[in-house]
Amino acid sequence: MIITNGERVMKNTKNRREKMLRIFEQILDETDDEKDLEELIEIIQDYIFKAEGADE
Structure with a gap:
């Protein structure tokens, strides 16, 4: 079977x-501090925003 570059x-x-x-789930499981969780959510949102920009 040949794997194309796009598939890779x-x-x-x-x-x-x-x-x-998995990393985010582990952090959520281990963190009880609401402020830390809010910061994690902001990091995730920033990552998603940057990733969506890269797709265009």
């Missing part, structure tokens, strides 16, 4: 997203 990029993107999700 999609797989790498999916792997990065899954790793980040």
